[in-house]
Every structure is written in C-alpha cells, then in structure tokens.
Amino acid sequence: MNLSIDPRALQFLKFDGESGSDLGVYKTLLESTRAIPWKIDWATKQFAYIGPQIEDLLGWSQDSWNTVDDWASRMHADDREYVVNFCVSQSMAGVDHEADYRALTKDGDYVWIRDVVHVVRLDSGEVDCLIGFMFDITDRKRNEEQLLEMQKRLEALSFEDGLTGASNRRMFDSRLENEFESARRSGQPLTLMLIDIDHFKQFNDLYGHLKGDDCLVSVASALKQLGRRRRDVVARYGGEEFAILLPETDGEAARAMAERCRMMISGLKVPHETSDCADFVTASIGVGTVIPSPTMECRSFVQSVDKLLYAAKKNGRNRVSSAVL
Template identity: 60%
Template sequence: MNDNAVSDAVLGAQFLRHDEALSARSDMAHEPAVYRTLLESTRAIPWKIDWHTMQFEYIGPQIETLLGFAPSSWKTVQDWAERMHPDDRAQVVDFCVSQSKAGVDHEADYRALTKSGDYVWLRDVVHVVRDEHGAVQALVGFMFDISERKRTEEQVARLQRELEELSFKDGLTGTGNRRMFDIVLKREWETALADGAALSLVMIDIDFFKSYNDYYGHVQGDECLKRVGGILGEGLRRGDFLARFGGEEFVLVLPNTPADAAMRVAERCRNLIAEARIAHERSPYRQVVTASFGVGTIVPSHDIDPTGFVNLVDAQLYNAKDNGRDCIAAIDRPALRSR
C-alpha cells in the first residue's frame, strides 16, 4: 500500500471532523510522508480494512511492538478475530460486524493475544467509511493499549466489592450484620410469599453474657462472641444465613424450612455450643457458655410483615430465657429444656 493511500485512509476526512482539521489536512496533502511519520510515532496503532475483501490494507508497525506479530501477518479480519481471547471473540466480532453493516462508528474493548501467549487489553476505535451512495467501503481505526486502565478498573472494582462486603459484615464476628439480616429477611420473605413456602427464623442469645464480660473482661468477651459465631456457622445448612443481631444475640434465617427442620437446626447449634465447653465461671450451667433459642416458622402472608414475625420469634427467645435458659422455645411449641 502506498503512502497516499495510507494518508487518505487513516488521517483523511473520516477522522478530521471540524473545519480547521480539514483545512490542515488539505495543506499537508502533498506531504504523505508526514502522515506516516505522525501515525507511526504514536502509541496508537492505525489500521484499515477493505470492507468488500475483509482484508487489512494497512496496520501500523507498532502492532509488532505491542503484540509481537509482524504487520505482514495481519492479512484478513480472521487474523484479527483469531488473535482475540476466546471469551471475548463472539461478542466483540458480532458487535463490530453489526455496527459496521449499519454504518455506525463504534468502539470495542477486548483481550488480544500476544506472540508469547499472554493477553493485552485493547480498545478498537472504528470509523466506517462510506461511498457517495452511502454504501460501506472500508473500516479505518486505531487500536489502543488499555491494559493499565483495565488493571486500575479491576482494582477499583475489587476494592468496591470488598467495601460492600464489609458494609454487610459484622466487624467483630465476621457473620452478617443487622443491615444484611434486614436485606436477607426481606428477600426470603418475598420469595416464600410468592412460592407459598415455609420460612423459619432462629434467634439466639448467649446466657449470662453480662456476667461473662464482668468476670473475664470485654476483650475476652469479644473472643467469646467470635467463638460462638463460628460455632453457629458450623451448624448451618446450605442456603441458611447467620447474622449478629446485636450485642450477644445472633439470628438464623432458614429459607424453605418447616418447623421440625428448624427445631433440628436450633438443637444442633445448641449442642455444638455446649460441646465446645467455653469456660464461664459465673454460669450456673456447668460453668460453661450456653445459649437460649427462640424458633418460629411461618408461611408468609399479607396478614403479617417480616418485622411482626421477628417480634414473635424474639418473644419466644425471652420465653426460653424465662424458662431457665439453655433451652429452645418455639411458636406453638413447648420449650425444650436441655438435659
């Protein structure tokens, strides 16, 4: 391809939108070598594809520096597609073809293969050249290395995910926090309401925890909370949710769980805490940490809202504590005292 073709294709009127730029092009039209110098001294990689043959008429030598493939190896659009990450290929190729057929200028980001087998993020900025009748004649554009930008975007996205996760996590125990509990309960309530399914809730309170803090100190008290949170997590099934409700209280959301199954989960958690034998000198129950449980199961309806259900289960928790602690109380069920 000669210098005039390069200058006309790449730095022609298709890239110079305003009058001043068009005038500058006219003044330099007799110096095609200047265009090549300008094009090949930039980090952007210019290229041109003939629409009818789908062959590269030109690609800048910078492509070899970036990807390792010589310009002479870029013969057709197939070379371009095959040197694209498999996960990006179909979507990017389909998008670019459809936009080009419609005569619409466009941009596409994708990962391009290097000769060493790695991938580099590229952005293709494409201008569709049409003849005087409006038919697509050629595609011209620039490739830009946006790898650093993508790395920055990924780091920002990762940090945002971490911050979001932290905003829904209890900082002490690592369980969900009250905010996350509210979101999960609302979501599971709406799902159960739509499906006519049972939803169960288990509220847990560590027995005599004020006495524990008074005797061992708040630092040890925090360790106890973390330990109990971890133990409760061991008692969960797939799909269950655990959160710290506040202070020494925890709560379990058990989706699609009937009353009997909810009682079994509560009993398993109570046994796990007892088996851990966390020392509690001020507790009347074997001088170890125990917990009281309130359990409720409901098929949601419009007659009660999630807050009302939580209050009912919380009342059962207090029934368990009034019945001597270290036991389970359930709505419409007698308290089950530990033995």
C-alpha cells in the same frame, strides 16, 4: 474514555498511493506512536494497512494481518462473538464505534485492546472502508479490575460485623425481607432462630470485655458451621444476640438444627463461673418456622420468634423454644 480520530491524520490511509510531504509526515507520526493505525477494505474484508507497532504489541508480524479473520481469530474466545457481531452491525449501519477485547499475543498471552473505528462511506452512501486505531488498555483494565475488587470488598465489609465476621444487622434485615417475600410467593417454609448468650453481662463483669469479645467470636464461628447453604444467613443481631435465617427449612428440621446449635455453643466449654445454667457459656434459642400468608407481616414474624426466645430464657435458659407459626 472516548478516543476520536482526526480525519486529517488518516488521509494517507484513505488514499492508496497518494504522495506528498504532508501525508508522509502524518504517516511517520502515526507509525511512531503507541496507538496502532489500520485500514480494512469493506468489500474484500482485507487489511489494506496496519501499523508496524502491532508486532511490538502482540508479536504478530505486520504482514500476517491479511483479512478480518486474522483479527477475529486473534481474539479471546469469550469476547469474539459479541465483539465481531457488534463491530459488523455498527459498520454496516455506518456508525463510528469502539470495542474492548482481549487480543491473543504470539506467545499465548492476552492484551486488552480498545479498537476505535471510523466508517468511511462513498458518495453513494455505501461503506467504503473502515479505518481506526488499536490502543493497548491492559493497564487500565487491570486498574479497573482492582478497583472493582476493592469496591466489592468494601461492600462486603459494609454488611459484615467487624468483631465476629458474621453478617451484620443491616445485612440480616435486608435478607430477611427478601426471603420472607420469597417464601410468601413460593409457599416454602422460612425458619428464623434468635440466639441469646445466657448471662453475658455477668460474663463481661467477671472476665472483662476482651474475654467477652473472644467469646462472641467463638460463638459466631460455631454458628457459621450451621448456616453453610448459599442462602443461609448467620448474623450478629445485637450485643450478645445472634440470628440465623434458614430458607426452605421446615419446623422439624429447624428444631433439630436449633438443638444442635445449642449443643455446639455449650460444647465450646468457655468457662462461665457466674452462670446459674452451667459452669460454661450456654445459649437460649427461640426458633420459629412460617409459610407467610398474604396478610402476614415480616415484623410480626420476628416478634413471634422473639417471644419464643423470651420463653426459653424464662423457662430456665440453655434450652430451645420452637413453634411452627
């Protein structure tokens, strides 16, 4: 939002002691608005004027605003350095500008302020004074923060599997490419696990799709207990398949984690009467670890791990097939 200053409305600030009905009208109008007019003498850095509305907004009396130090000291510490430096540099350059910051109230709270500043120059070109308005933009900032939070949440949902709460395939593909390139640059190992719930079609046929959904949610919840580091990714890969991406995890650690994963799934003890592996739900896991060479492609890495998963299923299911690729 750009807020321009009408020079006519600030004539009474430019000419101290000026009288006249027009200036009186302008002053009355300005002091009856919610915007707070002010003037600072550039040479002394003192307030020549600030509107009485300042007390209603911040609680500080009109006569307590003496110098720019009063302005700066009543600013949130996190905003102060940037805002003061910005305003000083713009003013010295003779550039009109705006600044948003949190102003301290006398009660110890903070109000979001937008300062709109007009730089007045002498005929010589030197800065004479600064005049402007303070606007209370607290509600606007609150709305902006709520909108930003909503956008972040929507973005998160776009990368989340709606049923299980695990990352979705879109997120997995994106992170896989990034981590693969990162491993190539750093020379650190990257591990990928592909997990397939054994005989899941038969499970759905016997117990129904609602029970099938419950099973997927339970498995995802168990898997998320494994991938808890910041860069780990636990994703629903498709249907009854899950994928776990583990940066900086070597082959030995990967194999141990895959076995733990298999045991956690069987440990859920979800009944599966038509499985030929056990009386409860189990999973087959392919796990591969790689330090990508300059010529290796991410796609071939996934295909190699998929072959390991196929081997685990072919060799009797409910087992781990692993390799350092």
